Amino acid sequence: MLRFFISRLSTFFVTFVGVTLISFAFIRVIPGDPIIVMAGERGMSQERYEELSRQYGFDQPVLTQFWDYLTGVLQGDLGQSFVTKKPVWDEFFALFPATLELSLCAIILAIALGIPAGVIAAVNRGKFFDRALMSSALVGYSMPIFWWALLLIIVFSGNLGWTPVSGRMGLLYYFPTPTGFMLIDSLLSGQSGAFVSAVQHLILPTIVLATIPLAVIARQTRSAMLEVLSEDYIRTARAKGLKPWRINGLHALRNAMIPVITVIGLSVGTLLAGAILTETIFSWPGIGKWMVDSIFRRDYPVVQGGLLLVAVVVMIVNLIVDMLYGLINPRIRTRK
Amino acid sequence: MTDMTEVAITAPKRPGRLAEFWQYFSENRGAVIGMWTFAILVLLALLADFIAPHSATEQFREATLQPPVWQEGGSWTFPLGTDPLGRDMLSRLLYGARFSFFVGMVVVVIAATGGILLGLVAGFAPKWLDTVIMRLMDIILSFPSLLLALVLVAILGPSLLNAMIAISIVLQPHYVRLTRAAVINERTRDYVVSARVAGAKLPRLMFVTVLPNCLAPIIVQAALSFSNAILDVAALGFLGMGAQPPTPEWGTMLAEAREFILRAWWVVTLPGLAILITVLSINLMGDGLRDALDPKLKRS
Numbered sequence: 001m002l003r004f005f006i007s008r009l010s011t012f013f014v015t016f017v018g019v020t021l022i023s024f025a026f027i028r029v030i031p032g033d034p035i036i037v038m039a040g041e042r043g044m045s046q047e048r049y050e051e052l053s054r055q056y057g058f059d060q061p062v063l064t065q066f067w068d069y070l071t072g073v074l075q076g077d078l079g080q081s082f083v084t085k086k087p088v089w090d091e092f093f094a095l096f097p098a099t100l101e102l103s104l105c106a107i108i109l110a111i112a113l114g115i116p117a118g119v120i121a122a123v124n125r126g127k128f129f130d131r132a133l134m135s136s137a138l139v140g141y142s143m144p145i146f147w148w149a150l151l152l153i154i155v156f157s158g159n160l161g162w163t164p165v166s167g168r169m170g171l172l173y174y175f176p177t178p179t180g181f182m183l184i185d186s187l188l189s190g191q192s193g194a195f196v197s198a199v200q201h202l203i204l205p206t207i208v209l210a211t212i213p214l215a216v217i218a219r220q221t222r223s224a225m226l227e228v229l230s231e232d233y234i235r236t237a238r239a240k241g242l243k244p245w246r247i248n249g250l251h252a253l254r255n256a257m258i259p260v261i262t263v264i265g266l267s268v269g270t271l272l273a274g275a276i277l278t279e280t281i282f283s284w285p286g287i288g289k290w291m292v293d294s295i296f297r298r299d300y301p302v303v304q305g306g307l308l309l310v311a312v313v314v315m316i317v318n319l320i321v322d323m324l325y326g327l328i329n330p331r332i333r334t335r336k
Numbered sequence: 337m338t339d340m341t342e343v344a345i346t347a348p349k350r351p352g353r354l355a356e357f358w359q360y361f362s363e364n365r366g367a368v369i370g371m372w373t374f375a376i377l378v379l380l381a382l383l384a385d386f387i388a389p390h391s392a393t394e395q396f397r398e399a400t401l402q403p404p405v406w407q408e409g410g411s412w413t414f415p416l417g418t419d420p421l422g423r424d425m426l427s428r429l430l431y432g433a434r435f436s437f438f439v440g441m442v443v444v445v446i447a448a449t450g451g452i453l454l455g456l457v458a459g460f461a462p463k464w465l466d467t468v469i470m471r472l473m474d475i476i477l478s479f480p481s482l483l484l485a486l487v488l489v490a491i492l493g494p495s496l497l498n499a500m501i502a503i504s505i506v507l508q509p510h511y512v513r514l515t516r517a518a519v520i521n522e523r524t525r526d527y528v529v530s531a532r533v534a535g536a537k538l539p540r541l542m543f544v545t546v547l548p549n550c551l552a553p554i555i556v557q558a559a560l561s562f563s564n565a566i567l568d569v570a571a572l573g574f575l576g577m578g579a580q581p582p583t584p585e586w587g588t589m590l591a592e593a594r595e596f597i598l599r600a601w602w603v604v605t606l607p608g609l610a611i612l613i614t615v616l617s618i619n620l621m622g623d624g625l626r627d628a629l630d631p632k633l634k635r636s
Contacts, residue, residue, distance in 0.1 A: 011474070018475035030491050138366075138623070142615040144567055146574045147590060147608030150597055158598045273480035277571055291483060292575060295490045307487055311478040318478075 004326050012319050016312065017070070023308035024069045027300050028062075078305035083297055088305035092287065097180025098168060099279070099286035103271045105202055106209035111264065114214045115253075118221025118260075122229065123248055133218065140215035145274055149208040149281045156204060163204050166283035170197040205282045209274050213267040220263045224256035231255075258329055265321030269314050360628035367624020373617035381433035388427035389415070392584040396422040401600045417602045419593060425602060428584035429610050435585045436566045436614055439500055443565035444558050446504035451511020452554065456542045458512065459519025470516070473509035481506045481564075482571060489577045496579040499572045506568075507561045514557055518550035552629040559622030563615040570611050586611050 035052050036044075044052075053059050056079075057068055072078070078088040117137070121130040157165045164170070168182050175189035183202070186194035228234065229252055237247045276288035283289065287310065294302035362368055380387065390396075396414075400422040403410045410417060416425040458469040476484070481503075488502035522528060523546065531545045572578035573587025581592055586607040593603035 011471075014471055015474050015478060018471060019478050022475065026487065026491065135366075138619055139612070139616060142563065142567075142612060142619045144570055144587075144608055144611045144615070146571060146587075147604070147611065150590070150594070150604050151608070154597055154601060154604070269477075269480045273482035276480070276482055276486070277574070280575065292486070295486060295577075303487060303490065307479065307483065310480060310483060314480065315478050 455515025
């Protein structure tokens with residue numbers, strides 16, 4: 001078990017250095033000199049250019065630059081935004097709770113609907129429910145979510161007026177945000193209606209972001225359940241005369257969960273990619289929108305740092321899922 | 337002795353590989369529907385020059401935001417209405433289909449060729465090279481695909497071609513992993529060992545002996561990445577980082593129409609519907625391919 005953890009950790013560090021190398025290379029392969037880009041249209045004097053070159057370390061050999069970058073990263077120094085002049089690290093962690101809140105709500109919705117849908121489909125294999133659920137899952141899986149978001153806005157915000165179009169909180173409310181999670185902060189603020197407003201703002205983005213993971217989880221649960229339901233021990237359970245809900249719910253589902261948990265872990269990348277589109281459409285002030293805005297503003301240190309931090313988040317979640325998986329399923333540990 | 341020859345003669349002839357494949361594929365009704373839809377869409381895209389009532393970029397300034405024909409104010413001149421610049425929606429959608437299929441094909445060819453080559457090399461190479469290749473793929477997979485594609489396009493400059501290159505790079509690791517896993521599975525089988533003993537050189541072993549037996553999961557992955565490529569290119573176009581206006585690419589059309597969503601439903605609904613139907617038909621086929629090619633599910 002210890003060897004398994006050590007081997008996973010060493011892979012993690014190799015990948016981390018590689019990811020750092022890619023984000024380091026980013027600012028050096030973009031067309032144009034980053035310092036001239038930073039100066040904007042006004043340009044700058046030769047002395048100022050050299051001063052900034054020194055400040056950013058561009059006059060050093062590349063290897064030295066990478067070493068400085070890597071040690072900086074490990075100390076939480078990702079440089080400053082060209083636009084706001086604030087450290088990238090601080091900006092990331094100020095916005096991260098917004099993305100985390102949205103992603104958590106989305107994955108909870110996807111699990112809460114996806115697993116029951118998959119189980120119902122598997123138990124009713126070939127019947128109407130199975131066909132209806134799996135057709136919907138395939139449509140969800142094929143959905144261009146940016147279009148889906150626009151459709152929901154047309155119907156629920158435009159025609160019905162039930163939900164707001166953008167943002168995280170109504171303009172009427174203002175309160176401190178110690179946790180960064182609107183659902184919690186609005187409750188802590190004690191302002192009446194603030195929590196409801198937070199929920200209303202969350203509904204549409206959550207549905208949009210949950211769509212693809214929901215479809216994937218439902219499909220995966222169905223196929224895992226079908227595989228398990230044909231096993232001998234299920235037949236034994238049936239022969240013992242156990243109630244169907246007990247067989248499906250306890251005996252089958254528990255063993256079918258292993259591949260489903262993997263899929264849930266893997267959907268972190270999907271969620272973060274989906275957050276780019278969802279946050280842009282709903283003006284949700286999170287990491288995805290921040291990255292897109294920075295790319296358009298040519299705020300290269302932000303793009304560079306954001307890219308690295310997002311990758312590290314994905315890697316950490318994958319590492320945790322891997323280790324949990326090793327704990328649940330001993331066969332994985334010995335596999336190379 | 338005579339018994340045996342009799343058995344050999346009376347045994348039913350095994351159906352050809354293609355016939356067998358078709359038998360399994362056509363059992364899945366969704367897959368067949370998907371295939372026909374896909375065929376019709378490809379045909380429409382190919383014949384766009386003859387079917388489209390107007391050019392994709394011609395602007396009819398007197399008819400901006402005209403609704404589709406079945407709605408009040410619509411006319412047969414513009415069966416699916418016009419966009420904010422007075423361009424015919426139907427013509428733009430038809431020409432847009434060309435971009436989507438073109439993108440899908442190019443991305444799959446680039447990603448699959450590169451991925452299969454790297455996967456074969458990783459599967460046959462000494463351990464250090466295998467490790468290097470697989471760690472590189474791990475690194476690419478650590479980035480959310482759309483984010484990496486966005487950043488690559490930011491480096492290369494926004495255009496349809498660069499979007500295709502970026503998405504090919506992002507989709508490639510899946511092919512590498514699949515091919516490598518299949519190769520490692522096959523490499524120690526008897527038929528490969530005997531080919532090696534018979535003196536087959538490494539390239540022959542890789543491409544002639546092993547590769548054909550690894551193709552089933554790769555074909556399924558190709559269908560999957562075809563639809564992923566269409567979705568990702570549309571997403572990049574929607575974010576302004578893919579095809580640039582006035583190209584009638586579906587995602588770009590959606591981005592241009594965004595501010596009119598509450599006034600003119602058709603400019604938003606139709607391009608998205610086109611994306612959804614195309615991707616859905618490919619995914620339906622992909623499911624059918626998986627069922628037909630996956631030996632675990634075959635009942636014979």
